[in-house]
Amino acid sequence: MPTPVLVVNSGSSSLKYQLVDADDLSASASGTIERIGQDSSILTHKAGGEKAVSERPLADHGEALKAMLEAFSAAGQDLGSAGLVAIAHRVVHGGERFVQPTLITDEVEEAVSELSALAPLHNPANLEGIKVARKLFGDLPEVAVFDTAFHATMPERAYAYAVPERWREEDGVRRYGFHGTSHAYVSRAAAAELGKDPADVNVIVAHLGNGASITAVRGGESIDTSMGLTPLEGLVMGTRSGDIDPAIVFHMHRRTGADFAELDRALNKESGMLALTGMVDMRGIEAAADAGDRPATAAMDLYCYRIRKYIGSYMAALGRVDAIAFTAGVGENSPAVRAGALEGLEAWGVSLDEGANDTRGTVDVTAADSKVKVLVVPTNEEGEIASQTADLLRAKGLIA
Numbered sequence: 258m259p260t261p262v263l264v265v266n267s268g269s270s271s272l273k274y275q276l277v278d279a280d281d282l283s284a285s286a287s288g289t290i291e292r293i294g295q296d297s298s299i300l301t302h303k304a305g306g307e308k309a310v311s312e313r314p315l316a317d318h319g320e321a322l323k324a325m326l327e328a329f330s331a332a333g334q335d336l337g338s339a340g341l342v343a344i345a346h347r348v349v350h351g352g353e354r355f356v357q358p359t360l361i362t363d364e365v366e367e368a369v370s371e372l373s374a375l376a377p378l379h380n381p382a383n384l385e386g387i388k389v390a391r392k393l394f395g396d397l398p399e400v401a402v403f404d405t406a407f408h409a410t411m412p413e414r415a416y417a418y419a420v421p422e423r424w425r426e427e428d429g430v431r432r433y434g435f436h437g438t439s440h441a442y443v444s445r446a447a448a449a450e451l452g453k454d455p456a457d458v459n460v461i462v463a464h465l466g467n468g469a470s471i472t473a474v475r476g477g478e479s480i481d482t483s484m485g486l487t488p489l490e491g492l493v494m495g496t497r498s499g500d501i502d503p504a505i506v507f508h509m510h511r512r513t514g515a516d517f518a519e520l521d522r523a524l525n526k527e528s529g530m531l532a533l534t535g536m537v538d539m540r541g542i543e544a545a546a547d548a549g550d551r552p553a554t555a556a557m558d559l560y561c562y563r564i565r566k567y568i569g570s571y572m573a574a575l576g577r578v579d580a581i582a583f584t585a586g587v588g589e590n591s592p593a594v595r596a597g598a599l600e601g602l603e604a605w606g607v608s609l610d611e612g613a614n615d616t617r618g619t620v621d622v623t624a625a626d627s628k629v630k631v632l633v634v635p636t637n638e639e640g641e642i643a644s645q646t647a648d649l650l651r652a653k654g655l656i657a
């Protein structure tokens with residue numbers, strides 16, 4: 258008996274979905290809806306080897322979810338008779354409270370809404386997806402799976418900031434970390450690739466997508482990660498600065514009079530690779546660097562250097578590292594970024610096989626003399642969300 262779960266990942270301007278069997282993680286349909294709220298949205302629905310692309314204006318995530326249902330019908334897939342056991346939602350920020358997958362109630366919805374202040378690009382979109390799905394799907398269980406949950410195992414020295422006590426005790430100021438379902442899935446897959454139990458393996462996972470974060474995983478548990486209170490800290494991202502001196506904010510406020518909303522927007526939406534190159538998509542940036550464009554070359558160097566610094570610090574944090582795993586859009590597809598991120602680490606026992614690194618689809622890209630395995634592991638956030646959802650439903654006795 259399959260265990261079909263519809264996984265919904267609502268982003269700030271996009272919605273990704275997958276109809277997945279939580280037992281073997283096979284997807285019978287998947288899709289993305291991009292440019293929600295703009296003049297024209299693009300819906301791509303894939304099922305049974307067929308791909309359907311349509312364009313039309315979709316004002317918000319409510320309309321996008323309805324368009325998703327129509328795409329299922331148009332492909333001859335009736336969700337009503339698919340035997341769905343749940344709708345599962347990716348929720349980015351779960352704060353200190355949500356460290357497990359959670360059945361959504363009005364009260365949980367309210368709590369997710371309160372956490373929006375800590376993930377302003379993400380939680381409001383997640384919440385909109387939840388509200389609309391609860392209306393559309395009536396009595397099916399709705400489950401939230403949180404990006405922050407996997408990082409709940411971090412020790413205090415990794416999650417605490419050295420800031421005033423009141424901020425820590427009353428204002429929730431601490432490192433939470435994100436992309437947790439991806440870091441969990443990829444660290445387990447890396448252990449499987451090494452033929453070992455996750456409990457016996459130390460892995461550094463570099464999730465390099467539009468948002469990017471890197472995590473030190475010891476024996477299957479996150480012990481440190483680069484994103485912080487919000488998904489702004491750490492690596493250089495598509496439009497986010499990653500690490501900066503926080504005093505830059507005060508400096509720019511005093512110098513230009515920019516208010517906090519402007520500065521927040523500047524660091525979250527107008528920084529990162531966009532600010533350095535005028536482009537967000539790494540494919541375009543790499544092509545420009547290959548053609549000798551100076552800003553693109555410098556930006557690639559900065560992007561890779563930041564990853565390398567984190568790898569070095571997590572090697573120190575872990576002591577022994579068995580594998581470094583690259584994942585998500587950039588990590589899975591960019592040999593140049595993987596090579597740049599590991600450049601000069603040979604003395605630390607890390608070396609890449611250039612030929613393997615340049616070959617698409619190769620998982621193990623480690624050079625013969627490397628002590629540390631270097632892996633390319635496709636992430637599967639939707640599959641991980643579905644499987645955690647099914648585990649929760651079983652634990653609650655809602656499915657067999």
Ligand SMILES: Nc1ncnc2c1ncn2[C@@H]1O[C@H](COP(=O)(O)OP(=O)(O)O)[C@@H](O)[C@H]1O
Nearest residue numbers: 465466467468537538539540585586587590591
């Ligand atoms: N072949 C490729 N080479 C380099 N970068 C790529 C390639 N394919 C996709 N990417 C990058 O992956 C990023 C998107 O990653 P993804 O994990 O899908 O992010 P998100 O889930 O945040 O939307 C984009 O910036 C894109 O440039």
Ligand SMILES: CC(=O)OP(=O)(O)O
Nearest residue numbers: 435436466467468488
């Ligand atoms: C938390 C986060 O940055 O998510 P995404 O990469 O989907 O933007």
Ligand SMILES: [Mg+2]
Nearest residue numbers: 466467468585
């Ligand atoms: Mg992502």
